[in-house]
Amino acid sequence: MKAAPALPDETIAVTVAEGEAGARLDKYLTDALAGKPEGGKFEGGKPEGNAAPHETPSRARIRQLIEEGHVALEGAGGAKPVAEPARRVKAGERWRVTLPAPSPAKPQGQAIPLEIVYEDQDLIVVMKPAGLVVHPAPGNPDMTLVNALVAHCGETLSGIGGERRPGIVHRLDKETSGLMVVAKSDRAHKGLSAQFAAHGRDGKLARAYTALTWGVPAKKRGTIDANIARSSHNRVKMATVKARVGEDGDDITGGRIAITHYAVKAEYADGLVARVECRLETGRTHQIRVHMTAIGHPLLGDPTYGTGMKSRKAKLSVDAQIALERLGRQALHAHHLGFEHPVTGEKMSFDAELPADMRALVEALEG
Structure with missing residues (x-):
């Protein structure tokens, strides 16, 4: 519909x-x-x-x-x-x-392919493909992951998150692929929301992302601790900001604490590209993309933060250049998701291979 x-x-x-x-x-x-x-x-x-x-x-x-x-x-x-x-x-x-004008109050089910990794009566784990928006919004009123979930789950999705975001407890950017968990019962929604709010500090939640970056970080393993705020020059972009305290002690930058842990897993094309695993201690908009850019290593294919890389791209092999063009998005994939089942208490752990577009790029870089 x-x-x-x-x-x-x-x-x-x-x-x-x-x-x-x-x-x-x-x-x-x-x-x-x-x-x-x-x-x-x-x-x-x-x-x-x-x-x-x-x-x-x-x-x-x-x-x-x-x-x-x-x-x-x-x-x-x-x-x-x-x-x-x-x-x-x-x-x-x-x-x-x-x-912004509100989206239609209640998303309708739509026949959108849905890759289900796990499902029970309380929750569902899915593989979100690149190019799919998570929930309806003014610029994307339909054809979202939520519309696909409504078609599959019917009225069983949790309504705690509101009619426009049934079952949603976390998000991925439109062009980021990877694992997501969605709540079907209200009890699951409350439990999962608490785990995502803690960002793993309670030992229950674990999330890991694979990113392909321009260049290899000097420190092969490290932590990026830099506040993130909406860019004052471009409303589409986020940016790292230094905390600036006002007379009453408030942070007047509008920035929020953001912490990303990273580890270099592989190097390609004589150090032109690195495969980096990122783990989040906070969950800010575009966090990995902004933080990796802040240390001088933006993600391959990122149209917002990875521009100005023509000279580096020209140094890649022809096959790698073609694979990068075909990727057409930021090279970021949520490959690991672990959490405590909010109802049974069981430890749940899921891992996903790189999607075909990122895998093709890695193979071209290795060649």
Whole structure:
């Protein structure tokens, strides 16, 4: 079934009044969009333009909108996105908030091939192929992994995550392939969510990724500890940022703690390319891609962070160049997933070979 046409995005404009200056951006916008006074002294900042949003965003949602580039400060040169939730607003500033239109409330089942690795009454482990979005969103209202799961599982998927994300407890980028676990029962959803929130610190969850990087890291094994925030220059990109503390002790960069452990497993083409295993201690958007780029080793094929590599690509063999072109995505695959079964307590462990496109590239590099 084809999804209903997407609704238009909604834009709200607010102007900071004298009595509101100094408030955190996320707190100010939360109160302004709700029509509530800031600190009991609401003196302006009434929403302008479009009608008030159908549903007042929570502060957490406002923070997410800021980090995703949906909040912009108007100026002489036009509206410029600001990705710092803790920034202090100033009197007279005019802010624009774009509220993305919601996806259809309930995803419909669609006949999309689904590779099932394991399934029981509480959960299902699947192999997500590259090119498949995990759940419906404004830019991808249907033909997602969730639509495939709804077709396979019917009404048995857990609803705790909301109607648009039934059973989803973690995600992979659209062009990242690999293992995912999805909750079918509410009990499984709660248990798995807790494990993913702990990121393995409780010894229950283990995730490992295979990445092909440009160049070989000087340290064959190491830890990348660098905060990640939405790029202030490109809303599509994330970037590492240095923590910057404001007067009240808040981190005003908008960055979040991000830690990646890596180990070089193989080297190809006289050190032009490395096969690296990455394990996450946190789960930030594009984390592996951003962190490997930050240490000078972006992923092969990455259209967002791996550009400017023409000179290196030219040094590869013809077969490797062809295989890289055919890959057409970042060379990243979630090859290992381990967790404690949230209902039975059994230790579950799954491993997956590289998909055909990455395997072909490795074979060409080895040749």
